[in-house]
Structures are given as C-alpha cells and as structure tokens.
Amino acid sequence: MPTDSLTLDRPLDMHLHLREKEMLGLVGPLSAAHFAGAVVMPNLVRPVDSLADLLAYREQVAAATSGHVFMPFMTLFFRDYSDEELAAARPHLLGIKLYPAGATTNSEAGVKAIDAAESTIRRMEEQGIPLLVHGETHGFVMDRESEFLAIYRHLAETFPKLRITMEHITTAGAVALLDAFENLFATVTLQHLLITLDDVAGGLLNPHLFCKPIAKRPEDRAALLAAALGAHPKLMFGSDSAPHPRSRKECCGCAAGVFTAPIALPVLAELFEKHHGLENLQAFVSDNARAIYGVDPPAKSITLSRQPMKIPESYGGTVVPMFAGEEIGWSVRSD
Numbered sequence: 001m002p003t004d005s006l007t008l009d010r011p012l013d014m015h016l017h018l019r020e021k022e023m024l025g026l027v028g029p030l031s032a033a034h035f036a037g038a039v040v041m042p043n044l045v046r047p048v049d050s051l052a053d054l055l056a057y058r059e060q061v062a063a064a065t066s067g068h069v070f071m072p073f074m075t076l077f078f079r080d081y082s083d084e085e086l087a088a089a090r091p092h093l094l095g096i097k098l099y100p101a102g103a104t105t106n107s108e109a110g111v112k113a114i115d116a117a118e119s120t121i122r123r124m125e126e127q128g129i130p131l132l133v134h135g136e137t138h139g140f141v142m143d144r145e146s147e148f149l150a151i152y153r154h155l156a157e158t159f160p161k162l163r164i165t166m167e168h169i170t171t172a173g174a175v176a177l178l179d180a181f182e183n184l185f186a187t188v189t190l191q192h193l194l195i196t197l198d199d200v201a202g203g204l205l206n207p208h209l210f211c212k213p214i215a216k217r218p219e220d221r222a223a224l225l226a227a228a229l230g231a232h233p234k235l236m237f238g239s240d241s242a243p244h245p246r247s248r249k250e251c252c253g254c255a256a257g258v259f260t261a262p263i264a265l266p267v268l269a270e271l272f273e274k275h276h277g278l279e280n281l282q283a284f285v286s287d288n289a290r291a292i293y294g295v296d297p298p299a300k301s302i303t304l305s306r307q308p309m310k311i312p313e314s315y316g317g318t319v320v321p322m323f324a325g326e327e328i329g330w331s332v333r334s335d
C-alpha cells in the first residue's frame, strides 16, 4: 500500500551555501522553511576565517531566517589556526572547511600540499573539531575526486581521531572509502543522486545542472543512490545548494552550482519512494548527521505529502532551481 504522506523529524541540510545580503535574504528563508538546521559554508567573497567573522555571519543568517525554527551550524574557512583560535571558536562551529588549493593531479604532490596544513589539522584532531573537505585535485575534471581519494586515505590514517567529512561525494570509489576508515564520513547532494554528466552536457548544455564536482558516470550515481537508499550510517544529505543569479548561469563562463534547497525534500521523497526506500529517508536527512556530529537541532517536523507540485521557473525572479517548471509527485505540506 503506497504511503501518502511522510513526516520527517528535524530534517537537516549538512552542506549549504547561503551567500550574503540580498541573496541570503532570498534563499535563507527557503531553506529555513523546510529544514531544522543546516551546515553553512564559509566561502563568502571574503571567506569566513575568524571567530569574529563567523559570529557576524551567523547574525546575518539568523536575521534572514527569523520567523523560522532553524539552526545554522557554522563553519570556518581553513587556514592555519593557533590552538587559542581553535579553542575560542570551537563552541561556535561545527567544523572547518578545507578547499585544498595546492592539491594537484599527482596524488603524492597533493598529499605534500596537504602536509603544509597538517599542524592545524593535528590541532583540530586534538580539540575534536571536524574537518570538512572539498576533495578534488586539479586534474582532469572527471578524475579529480578519484585522485583525491589518496589524500582522504592519508588524512584518515594520519589523524585517526579526526572526524573527516568528504563533502559532496560523486563517485563509487568515495562510497567504498566510507567503509575503509572509521573516521571518514560523507555528504551527498540531491543532484548527484539523480543525474549524470549526460544530463549536464550529453545533449544541449544545461547550465543549471553544472556544478563542481561535476556529475559523473551512471555507475557512480548508482553507488551513491544505493548508499543513500540503504541509509548508510556514514552518509548524510548535504544539498550543496548554491544559488547564482540567472545572469551568472545562462552565460559564457557559467558559474558552478545547482540550486535545490526549496525542492530537495519533495524530490528526495519521490526518489526514495520510487526505489522503495522511503522508510530510510529520515536517517538520510537527519538521524545520520545527528549521530555523526552529535548535534541537537531544534524540534521541528516537516510533512511531505504525495501532492503534485510544479517547481517554480525561478525564485525571486532570478535564481533558477533544478527541474524548473517541471512537475514532481510530492510536496511539502504547509499547515
């Protein structure tokens, strides 16, 4: 017998870009309407890399999402931090996000670039601060994550007590790595459960599906989907929802990022139902993350129902979501 509705307890988005100013004002409430909390990425135009910046940004997020039950879990942008800086920031953050600019195609060289970061990473391990990683080398675009897996292995072995989250994984190899190291965890986006490179560039180019890491092969998608549907306890939902104005997407030099925050939960319900995994959606969008990070989001429940919804062509007239204009089978019940 089909389920007509599903109530999620404290759904969380464990990787979210909220931006600043007008864009934050537009997209912040959309996330806050559906999620009890989200991990807010620190890559603003001027990265969030001090406690003062983090607290100021949290204020902006709180102001933009006021009126909703919504807890922003803040992150710092990785740089060298002293013990004192880490100790002061620790109560206010979920983790520190590393974008390894020095990593190259050669994984040895990549590990060497990571070496420069190791004193801070060791301090994080000692203080129990999780490390969140954008794991791509500068190699061939389809191979960047696969090449980075050697660096994840190196980090997991060198810092066995460090909690490491492989952000927005896109490959079967990354899924396999979850089971190889106790201290490795991962987020996966909505789009990487649904699309492959064919959807982005196999026919006419679809800039609204262009993101980094780029969508991969069908077998990669299958591995990600199987892990999500099976509620793999080390895999969390993180939308990586990344809004850009239409003018930055529908242009030459299209910015990377897919905007999914306001459609993520109903699309996930439809996807999980289609694959007979609806009973595992709660773990994927909340329970796993709560267990992994020990976070305690505020009480909030979101009911999804099997009521068709047409995805808007845009939000605020400028941000185009994934599947704009299409109809999906589920929606968030507003009551």
Ligand SMILES: [Zn+2]
Pocket: 015, 017, 041, 240, 242
């Ligand atoms: Zn991201």
